[in-house]
Every structure is written in structure tokens, then in C-alpha cells.
Amino acid sequence: MRDVAIVGAGMTQFGELWSSSLRDLFTEAALGAMRSAGVDTLDAVYVGNMSGGQFVGQEHVGPLMVDALGVAGVPSTRVESACASGGAALRMGFLDVASGQSDVVLVAGVEKMSDGADVTTVLATASDQETEVYHGITFPGLYAMIARAHMASRGSTEEDLHWVSVKNHRHGAMNPRAQFPKAVTLDEVANSSPVADPLRLLHCSPVSDGGAAVILMPLEQARRITDRPVQILGTGMATASLALADRRDPAVLDAVGQSARKAFTMAGIEPADVDLAEVHDCFAIAEICCLEAMCLTDGCSAADAARSGFSALGGRRPINTSGGLKSKGHPVGATGVAQVIEIFEQLRGEAGDRQVRDAHIGVTQNMGGTGASSVVHVFRRV
Amino acid sequence: MAGIVGYGAYIPRNRIRTETIAEQWGKDPETIKGGLLLQEKSVPGLDEDTITISVAAGRAALDRAAIDPRRVGALYIGSESHPYAVKPSGTVVIEALDIGPEVHVADFEFACKAGTEAMFVALGLVESGRVEYAMGIGADTSQGAPGDALEYSASAGGSAFIFGREDLLADVVDTASYTTDTPDFWRREGEFYPRHGGRFTGEPAYFKHVLSASHMILERTGLKAGDFRYAIFHMPNGKFPLRVGKTLGFTREQLAPGWVVPTMGNTYSGSSPTGLAAALDVSDPDDLILITSFGSGAGSDSFVLRVTDLLPERKGLAPTVASLLEGPRRYLTYGEYAKYREKIKMNL
Numbered sequence: 001m002r003d004v005a006i007v008g009a010g011m012t013q014f015g016e017l018w019s020s021s022l023r024d025l026f027t028e029a030a031l032g033a034m035r036s037a038g039v040d041t042l043d044a045v046y047v048g049n050m051s052g053g054q055f056v057g058q059e060h061v062g063p064l065m066v067d068a069l070g071v072a073g074v075p076s077t078r079v080e081s082a083c084a085s086g087g088a089a090l091r092m093g094f095l096d097v098a099s100g101q102s103d104v105v106l107v108a109g110v111e112k113m114s115d116g117a118d119v120t121t122v123l124a125t126a127s128d129q130e131t132e133v134y135h136g137i138t139f140p141g142l143y144a145m146i147a148r149a150h151m152a153s154r155g156s157t158e159e160d161l162h163w164v165s166v167k168n169h170r171h172g173a174m175n176p177r178a179q180f181p182k183a184v185t186l187d188e189v190a191n192s193s194p195v196a197d198p199l200r201l202l203h204c205s206p207v208s209d210g211g212a213a214v215i216l217m218p219l220e221q222a223r224r225i226t227d228r229p230v231q232i233l234g235t236g237m238a239t240a241s242l243a244l245a246d247r248r249d250p251a252v253l254d255a256v257g258q259s260a261r262k263a264f265t266m267a268g269i270e271p272a273d274v275d276l277a278e279v280h281d282c283f284a285i286a287e288i289c290c291l292e293a294m295c296l297t298d299g300c301s302a303a304d305a306a307r308s309g310f311s312a313l314g315g316r317r318p319i320n321t322s323g324g325l326k327s328k329g330h331p332v333g334a335t336g337v338a339q340v341i342e343i344f345e346q347l348r349g350e351a352g353d354r355q356v357r358d359a360h361i362g363v364t365q366n367m368g369g370t371g372a373s374s375v376v377h378v379f380r381r382v
Numbered sequence: 383m384a385g386i387v388g389y390g391a392y393i394p395r396n397r398i399r400t401e402t403i404a405e406q407w408g409k410d411p412e413t414i415k416g417g418l419l420l421q422e423k424s425v426p427g428l429d430e431d432t433i434t435i436s437v438a439a440g441r442a443a444l445d446r447a448a449i450d451p452r453r454v455g456a457l458y459i460g461s462e463s464h465p466y467a468v469k470p471s472g473t474v475v476i477e478a479l480d481i482g483p484e485v486h487v488a489d490f491e492f493a494c495k496a497g498t499e500a501m502f503v504a505l506g507l508v509e510s511g512r513v514e515y516a517m518g519i520g521a522d523t524s525q526g527a528p529g530d531a532l533e534y535s536a537s538a539g540g541s542a543f544i545f546g547r548e549d550l551l552a553d554v555v556d557t558a559s560y561t562t563d564t565p566d567f568w569r570r571e572g573e574f575y576p577r578h579g580g581r582f583t584g585e586p587a588y589f590k591h592v593l594s595a596s597h598m599i600l601e602r603t604g605l606k607a608g609d610f611r612y613a614i615f616h617m618p619n620g621k622f623p624l625r626v627g628k629t630l631g632f633t634r635e636q637l638a639p640g641w642v643v644p645t646m647g648n649t650y651s652g653s654s655p656t657g658l659a660a661a662l663d664v665s666d667p668d669d670l671i672l673i674t675s676f677g678s679g680a681g682s683d684s685f686v687l688r689v690t691d692l693l694p695e696r697k698g699l700a701p702t703v704a705s706l707l708e709g710p711r712r713y714l715t716y717g718e719y720a721k722y723r724e725k726i727k728m729n730l
């Protein structure tokens with residue numbers, strides 16, 4: 001397998017983008033990535049998109065996007081793993097280049113959620129239709145149950161949840177592409193409207209439109225394009241039962257742990273080697289559970305990581321310097337690729353006010369549903 | 383120069399509180415009240431509809447105008463809840479008000495803008511000299527689907543404005559209308575409840591059109607927010623009009639009298655017209671007033687009015703909006719509300 005690097009990136013603003021359609025979001029991000037890499041031909045395209053069909057009535061997204069881009073003819077596949085679609089698309093793109101099959105691959109993620117669909121109903125299709133959705137549960141409800149289980153068995157508190165949101169908003173306030181680039185106070189989070197007890201409005205990532213794209217090349221060719229390629233050192237994916245009730249412990253995200261171990265092993269690193277990470281904070285409790293599963297808190301309790309400053313910019317291991325899903329936004333299919341772009345920029349020293357110093361090894365963790373799928377990638381500054 | 387020679391409002395006496403509706407659907411009342419800034423809304427009685435509301439408001443307008451009804455040469459009612467799909471509301475109203483038969487009548491619709499639409503056309507007709515007086519009415523008994531957010535705001539009521547060229551209570555300084563094809567809220571023929579595009583009804587619909595029409599008229603007239611005594615905007619909930627008013631540079635004091643939605647609800651075509659009536663109730667000679675409506679689909683009509691010396695002596699000739707809101711009223715249970723709004727399936 002060849003070494004693979006990211007050589008360019010592009011993304012749209014994340015938010016309620018009334019004037020941008022699904023294909024507009026894709027082309028804006030894709031053209032940005034191609035320009036950033038200075039390429040105008042592609043060998044293959046992978047598009048992460050959870051549900052063009054249910055959100056805007058559009059399936060067959062792979063060929064549509066290359067057509068919209070003006071390169072119809074290029075092999076293009078839509079990759080779906082609910083909210084992990086973006087990460088899963090990166091994995092497919094990585095394997096395509098690593099295998100020697102393609103030299104220039106565009107990996108993109110895109111979602112258009114604000115076009116009138118019943119978002120709650122569409123997102124619920126990421127959980128088990130027969131044993132969960134049929135009985136009326138929605139995603140906030142499922143994560144609320146995870147939070148309750150975690151609080152009962154592992155002692156996390158509602159205040160621990162508030163701190164995750166406060167931290168991520170503090171980071172997001174420095175991200176011009178974030179949907180909510182503004183800080184929130186502990187009180188604002190604690191008093192925000194109840195959504196599904198114990199989760200409140202400001203514990204939940206928003207409904208967003210957005211697109212994000214990166215260009216992958218073999219590392220040896222990458223140096224022709226840029227003097228700062230970012231190598232993909234490891235990729236790992238794991239799955240778990242869709243239904244929360246079928247997990248061994250609802251407070252533990254086993255797929256996240258397994259996907260991280262696989263990626264770290266492939267990359268030849270330990271958790272302690274990770275300088276920064278983007279993890280899947282679809283709800284505040286998710287960040288806590290993901291950090292625990294990935295052993296990224298070095299003895300500091302994952303529930304305390306935000307409050308203590310461990311996971312804040314300037315702390316021991318900054319988590320979600322982009323603002324996370326909470327502040328940056330969560331256009332479902334685009335999220336996994338947007339996480340990659342944050343690490344890409346951080347490792348190249350291009351993160352501006354959000355820059356983590358001496359960042360060498362970065363990690364992204366992208367999760368689908370309540371953790372039924374998880375994709376982890378490890379990146380290295382070259 | 384043409385303007386308002388008489389105005390009047392009517393709000394039904396039945397009310398339902400926000401918490402009564404919230405508790406029905408298992409929602410937290412304080413969250414709803416804080417989010418939408420709505421306390422309660424009016425509910426039409428079983429024998430009330432857009433026609434009866436228009437008659438009451440029209441009578442009040444005629445009382446303030448102190449003119450013989452037969453001098454009204456045109457009567458227009460804007461509503462999205464005309465009782466008939468085919469049969470004009472206006473014909474019943476003219477008979478009830480002793481207007482006509484030498485009169486032009488038409489029903490208007492454009493979601494919540496139909497009232498100011500009727501006013502715009504009435505004004506234009508009078509300005510052209512084709513009729514001596516013309517009445518424009520905005521009235522509605524709007525529906526919200528059970529469990530939908532609109533249920534907290536959709537209410538009933540309306541206001542009538544008579545336009546003429548002499549003895550004005552308020553002169554119309556200018557008008558401006560801004561219209562695009564923006565499908566934010568609609569109801570197909572035959573459907574009982576309307577549908578809407580969620581958050582799409584905000585920035586691309588309400589705010590875009592209200593701001594555009596308001597900016598247009600401010601530019602045309604060379605006026606700025608500080609020149610006005612009061613400003614009234616369409617009120618789909620408590621927050622939108624305050625936000626748009628603030629964006630345009632108006633203070634809470636300027637918005638206060640016309641901001642009737644927290645206790646009236648959103649009377650759709652009657653919304654900004656009734657806000658205007660409420661502002662006129664407390665205005666003084668020479669005051670400048672801005673009103674900008676909004677109708678989904680979408681469009682906004684803006685008017686700038688200047689109050690004359692005649693208003694003080696005519697105000698008291700009919701009930702004020704405040705007296706209708708704070709006067710005798712009856713609070714309903716959700717069951718009574720559902721019955722009155724015909725939300726209960728009956729085998730009839």
C-alpha cells in the first residue's frame with residue numbers, strides 16, 4: 001500500500017444557507033479543494049452524504065456531483081454511514097489511492113438539511129427502524145438515554161455536559177466558517193430549553209447545510225503539489241449494533257474504541273502521541289463518551305476534560321478546536337470531511353487564532369447514529 | 383392628498399392562554415412564552431367569522447369617520463379565511479353597514495398581507511377620484527394545526543380603514559410594496575390547515591420583505607427611524623416585529639403601542655392593521671407612523687402616515703384596541719377552543 005497524503009482542502013460556510021442547493025454546496029467545496037491543490041483532473045470521487053434522498057429528494061448523488069462539477073465521466077460513488085458518511089468516504093478514498101488504483105482522488109462530504117424536510121424524522125433513520133424508530137424514539141432521545149446511563153454508571157453530571165458546549169463554542173467563536181461563531185456561558189447552556197432530559201438545546205448540534213472536500217494523492221507525488229502535505233497515517237473503522245438496547249453497555253461506545261485502536265495500530269501510535277483531535281460531539285455527552293473510548297484523556301476523567309481545560313485550546317490535548325459539531329455546525333455528510341480539514345489546517349500551521357502549537361499528530365473520529373459506526377483517521381505533519 | 387378618515391378594530395372576546403395549549407401537547411409553557419413572546423390569543427366564537435369581524439370593525443370606522451355609509455364607493459376585505467371559497471365576504475358586510483348598492487366590492491387575499499392590500503387599493507381609488515370614500519379591511523380567523531407551533535399564535539380579529547380626501551385623521555405620505563415569489567407558507571385548495579417551511583419563513587421570507595419594503599419607503603421619503611412616533615410591523619409572533627424594528631433603528635417605545643400580538647395573537651390580515659389602529663388610538667397631531675405588513679408568498683406593503691389635528695376629537699367615537707384587549711373576555715379550556723375552532727371531528 002502506498003503512503004497517502006492530503007494536498008488541498010475546500011469547504012463552504014456551515015449554517016442555514018438558503019441560497020445554496022445540495023449541488024451548489026458540493027461544487028463550492030470541491031472547486032475550493034481542487035484550486036487549493038492546483039489540480040483540474042480527478043481519477044475518482046467519493047461523496048459522503050447521509051440522505052440526499054430524504055432531505056431533498058435526490059439519490060444517485062455520486063454521478064450528480066461530478067456532473068455538477070463539470071467532470072461527468074469520472075468514477076464517483078456516494079458513501080453512506082449516517083453521520084459518519086464523511087469519514088467513511090475518506091476511508092474509501094484513502095484505500096483507492098493506497099492501493100495504487102487512483103492518483104488524484106476528491107473526497108467530499110455534503111448535506112442540505114434546511115430545505116423543508118422533517119429533519120428529526122430523517123435523522124432517526126440512522127437508528128434501528130424496527131426496534132427503535134418504530135416505537136417513537138428520536139436522536140436527542142437516544143443520546144439522552146446514553147447521558148442518563150453514563151451519569152448513573154460513571155458519575156458524569158449535567159454540568160459536565162455544559163462545559164463541553166462552552167468549550168466548543170469558545171473555539172467556534174474563532175472559526176469564521178462556523179454556524180454559531182459565538183461564545184456561550186455556562187448559565188446560558190444550563191438554562192437553554194429542555195430537549196430530551198437531561199439534554200438541553202445548547203447540548204445539541206444544530207441543523208446545518210454545508211460541504212467540505214479534500215484532495216488525496218500518493219505522498220511521493222504530493223510533494224510536487226505542496227511543501228506541506230499532511231499524511232494519512234492510519235484509518236480504522238468499526239461497527240456496533242444499531243440499537244442502543246443491543247449494546248453491552250449504553251454508556252460505552254465500543255465501535256469508537258475499536259475504530260481508534262485499529263487506526264492507531266496502523267499509524268504506529270499510542271493515544272499519548274495524539275496532539276489534537278476532532279471528535280464527534282453531535283451531543284455534548286458524545287464528546288465525553290468518545291474521549292473515554294479512545295483513551296484520549298491521559299488519566300484525566302473524560303467528564304472533567306472540558307471543565308479542567310485539558311481539552312481546551314491551550315490545554316494538554318485540544319479537542320474540537322474547530323468548534324466541534326456544536327458550534328461549527330453538523331451538515332451530516334459533510335462533518336467527517338470538515339473534521340479532516342481542521343486537522344489538515346492545524347498540522348500545516350494554518351489555523352489562525354485556533355492554532356495548536358507544535359501539532360504533529362492529529363486525529364479525527366466520525367461516528368454514525370448512536371455509535372453504530374465509527375471511523376477514525378490519524379494524520380501526521382510531513 | 384388622501385388618507386384615513388375613519389378607522390376601527392374588533393377582537394373577539396374569547397381567549398386562550400399559551401399555557402393551556404402548551405399543557406395540552408406536553409410542552410413547557412415558559413419555554414413557549416419566552417420563545418415566541420406570546421401570552422394569550424383571541425378565539426372567535428362559533429358565530430363569528432371574517433364577515434362578522436369586518437362588520438364590527440367597519441362600524442367602528444364609520445363612527446369615527448362620521449360619514450353617511452352610502453358615500454362609501456368601494457369596500458375591500460383582505461383575508462385568508464374568507465368564509466366562502468366562492469362568494470364574496472364584502473357583499474354581506476356592505477349590507478350590514480348600510481353601504482351601497484352603488485358600491486364596488488372585491489375580496490382580496492395574499493396570506494397576512496391581504497389587509498394592507500385592501501387598504502392600498504382603497505387609497506389608490508380615492509386618490510384617482512373615482513370614488514369619494516373607500517374602505518379597506520383586514521380580518522381573519524386564522525387556523526393553526528393542532529400541535530403545530532402556529533397554534534400558539536393564529537388568532538382572530540381585524541381592522542377597517544376608510545380612505546377619503548377631506549377631513550383626514552391621518553394623511554398617507556407615501557406607500558411602497560416589495561414582492562417576490564417566495565413560497566414560505568401556503569394552503570392548497572381543500573386543505574383545512576396551512577403548511578409552512580419552518581425556519582424558511584424567517585430570514586428569506588419575513589425579514590427580507592419587511593426590511594426591503596421599509597428601506598424602500600424610508601429612502602423614498604428621506605425619513606429615518608428617529609423621525610417617527612410609532613412603527614408597526616406584521617406580527618407572526620412576539621419576536622419577529624421587535625427584531626425587525628430594532629434592525630431598522632426603532633426603539634421599544636416606538637414599537638410598543640402597535641405590538642399587540644402578545645395578548646391578541648396573530649390575526650393574519652388583521653395583524654399590522656390592528657397594530658396601526660392601536661397606534662392611532664394613542665397618537666397626537668403631526669406624529670409620523672410607519673406600518674409594514676408581510677404576507678407569505680411573499681410581499682410587504684409599507685405606508686407612512688402623518689396624524690392630523692382631527693384625530694384627537696374622533697378617537698373616542700369607537701372602542702380602542704386596548705379596550706378590546708383588556709375589556710370583558712372569557713378564557714377557554716383547550717376542549718372549548720378545539721370545539722369552537724372546529725378541530726374536533728364530528729359526524730355531521
